[in-house]
Amino acid sequence: MASSLVTRQMPEFKIDAYDPKIGKYTIVSSDEYKGKWTAICFYPGDFTFV
Amino acid sequence: MNAASHTFKELGVELLVVSCDTKFSHKRFVETEPLLDGFKLMMGADNTGKMATDFGVYLEDEGVAIRGRFLVNPEGIVLAQEVLTPPVGRNGNEFIRQIEAFQHVAATGEVCPANWRPGKKTLPVNTDAEKMTGRVGDYITLEEILS
Numbered sequence: 001m002a003s004s005l006v007t008r009q010m011p012e013f014k015i016d017a018y019d020p021k022i023g024k025y026t027i028v029s030s031d032e033y034k035g036k037w038t039a040i041c042f043y044p045g046d047f048t049f050v
Numbered sequence: 051m052n053a054a055s056h057t058f059k060e061l062g063v064e065l066l067v068v069s070c071d072t073k074f075s076h077k078r079f080v081e082t083e084p085l086l087d088g089f090k091l092m093m094g095a096d097n098t099g100k101m102a103t104d105f106g107v108y109l110e111d112e113g114v115a116i117r118g119r120f121l122v123n124p125e126g127i128v129l130a131q132e133v134l135t136p137p138v139g140r141n142g143n144e145f146i147r148q149i150e151a152f153q154h155v156a157a158t159g160e161v162c163p164a165n166w167r168p169g170k171k172t173l174p175v176n177t178d179a180e181k182m183t184g185r186v187g188d189y190i191t192l193e194e195i196l197s
Binding site: 003004005006007008009010011012013015016017018019020021023025028030033034035036037038039040041042043044045046047048 | 058061062063064065066067068069070071072073075076077078079080083086089090091092093094095096097100101102104105106107114115116117118119120121122123124126127128129130131136140145149153
């Protein structure tokens with residue numbers, strides 16, 4: 001496991017997702033963020049604070 | 051992070067929040083937590099922990115992700131990361147400051163010294179590196195940095 005990703009390419013991903021904007025389940029992948037400024041925030045779990 | 055989502059939008063930053071819960075849990079969470087009233091951010095469900103592992107924030111024993119946040123530029127390079135253990139939440143304002151600084155650097159090539167925020171002094175572009183080595187104080191004062 002890398003201790004820091006800074007200066008490296010963001011790891012690729014493709015995972016299930018929930019989009020509260022439209023209230024629907026979907027899938028998100030790293031491809032969708034190509035060419036965009038992106039912030040990814042991990043949190044320990046639902047029903048904790050984000 | 052949700053409270054700051056308007057600012058992220060203004061800065062043109064896509065925001066994705068991720069935990070190792072299921073998408074069903076995400077939906078339920080948004081529907082029941084009063085603080086998430088009006089929550090609009092895409093919620094990734096990394097059930098297997100693979101994404102969190104690849105980002106270096108997976109706690110295998112507990113099956114959860116620690117509070118890691120990553121800023122990625124349009125070229126897909128990670129410019130900044132911050133990782134906190136679960137009991138302490140993040141400071142959205144500091145993250146926004148960093149985004150503004152990185153976007154300023156990307157747009158101008160200028161360098162943002164400590165405490166920089168929009169409107170504050172930057173260090174010049176294309177300065178002879180040797181000239182500035184150990185002489186940064188010729189370009190910016192401590193008062194200017196701390197102001």
